[in-house]
Amino acid sequence: MRFRNPFDRAASRQPFAYRAREDIVKRSTTPPSRREASFPPGIPLIVFLLLSLFLANNSWAYTFLSTGLYHSYNDLAPWADDLQTQNPNLVKVVRYGTSHLGNPLLAINITVDPSVNNPAKPEFLFTAGIHAREVVSSEAARSIAEKLINGYRGGDPLYVNMLATRDVWIVPDLNPDGRLAFEAGASAQRKNMNGVDLNRNFTHRWGQYPNDQSTSSDTYCGPTVLSEKESSSLWSLLHEIGKFSNLLCAVDFHSGAQTILPPWSSPIDNRDNAGQIPPAVREKFSALVNTIIQNNTARRSLNPLTPKIDSTRLDYESYGALSDSIYEEFSTPLRTTYATTEELYRGSYIGSYPDSFFSYFNPVTAATRDAAIQNAVDSALYVLSDSAFVVPEPSTFVLLAAGGLVLLAQVRRRRRA
Numbered sequence: 001m002r003f004r005n006p007f008d009r010a011a012s013r014q015p016f017a018y019r020a021r022e023d024i025v026k027r028s029t030t031p032p033s034r035r036e037a038s039f040p041p042g043i044p045l046i047v048f049l050l051l052s053l054f055l056a057n058n059s060w061a062y063t064f065l066s067t068g069l070y071h072s073y074n075d076l077a078p079w080a081d082d083l084q085t086q087n088p089n090l091v092k093v094v095r096y097g098t099s100h101l102g103n104p105l106l107a108i109n110i111t112v113d114p115s116v117n118n119p120a121k122p123e124f125l126f127t128a129g130i131h132a133r134e135v136v137s138s139e140a141a142r143s144i145a146e147k148l149i150n151g152y153r154g155g156d157p158l159y160v161n162m163l164a165t166r167d168v169w170i171v172p173d174l175n176p177d178g179r180l181a182f183e184a185g186a187s188a189q190r191k192n193m194n195g196v197d198l199n200r201n202f203t204h205r206w207g208q209y210p211n212d213q214s215t216s217s218d219t220y221c222g223p224t225v226l227s228e229k230e231s232s233s234l235w236s237l238l239h240e241i242g243k244f245s246n247l248l249c250a251v252d253f254h255s256g257a258q259t260i261l262p263p264w265s266s267p268i269d270n271r272d273n274a275g276q277i278p279p280a281v282r283e284k285f286s287a288l289v290n291t292i293i294q295n296n297t298a299r300r301s302l303n304p305l306t307p308k309i310d311s312t313r314l315d316y317e318s319y320g321a322l323s324d325s326i327y328e329e330f331s332t333p334l335r336t337t338y339a340t341t342e343e344l345y346r347g348s349y350i351g352s353y354p355d356s357f358f359s360y361f362n363p364v365t366a367a368t369r370d371a372a373i374q375n376a377v378d379s380a381l382y383v384l385s386d387s388a389f390v391v392p393e394p395s396t397f398v399l400l401a402a403g404g405l406v407l408l409a410q411v412r413r414r415r416r417a
């Protein structure tokens, strides 16, 4: 079965008011302003003083351990290996390298007969956890894997057909070292434990933003392109011969905003004619993003989501990002790779720095966590569906050809008459 590139529907051309993005988050985390109040003396005064004392010394906030809502990175390998053991003809765990500190980098390949590389199956890649503190993204990636596997095992024709015709790859934790530090209490941890923002270490316009060149920056791009083991190992996996020769779609899940970001993240590309995305591709991206948003009730209930199509509106630049690099590297003249950065959730700062970052990037109740995860599952199921990337059945061609012949015959008969 061949996949044709998609979206004949015209993209809506409404201007997108783009504001928030997890990467922008650098503001201070002062607790909510404490209003001055004058209390009459007596018991209210005591209450007021006790409350003031509590607020002044308040260091309480949600943390990875206190919420207990998320799996640990340490559970990842046993969980993935168990999926493979239970589903040997559907799941293959690939250890594609080790991190800076020697932790395994792990990908899960889900498709019928994963040991056979079938070039007719297009690949779909879902990555998460490149920024350590965005743990809800990793949780979402695991949920996508379970959803696909359970759907297939249950005999649901949707999933049976999906996994027979698509080659799904899920990488739940792109940054294991940072993630483990985050779990141990470094709630503001974003970069890897070599001090590099992995989402600035990839190929597209790497290092072209001055702010990213400072080692103290939270967006430090690293000393050279793909300098980090986490990024270079992923890049090598993606370039293994035959594995990703038909990469149709790649979604990199983040949190800290409610938005879907297609290329480019670097406004310089939009100023430079040579770097502009072809209008037809741009419209297809727009259609994809809009459909995901419109179909996604969980996302709407969390926060209004703003797709970013026009990078020139950004007040922030990112270079060397994974999804931009995948789009540039894997698209061919005949087939675009639909690579996006998908931001699943934005909360609020609760408590004092640095723990207040936890609640900004991650839901702190089971209900909001599940809704954020549902965002990811819904959009993954959409891009994996036939309606996102149209799969014309052979019968469609036969019908069209037959119709064309009938029409031609009628035209000829009229001319003869």
Ligand SMILES: [Zn+2]
Pocket: 022, 023, 131, 134, 254, 255, 256
């Ligand atoms: Zn992020």
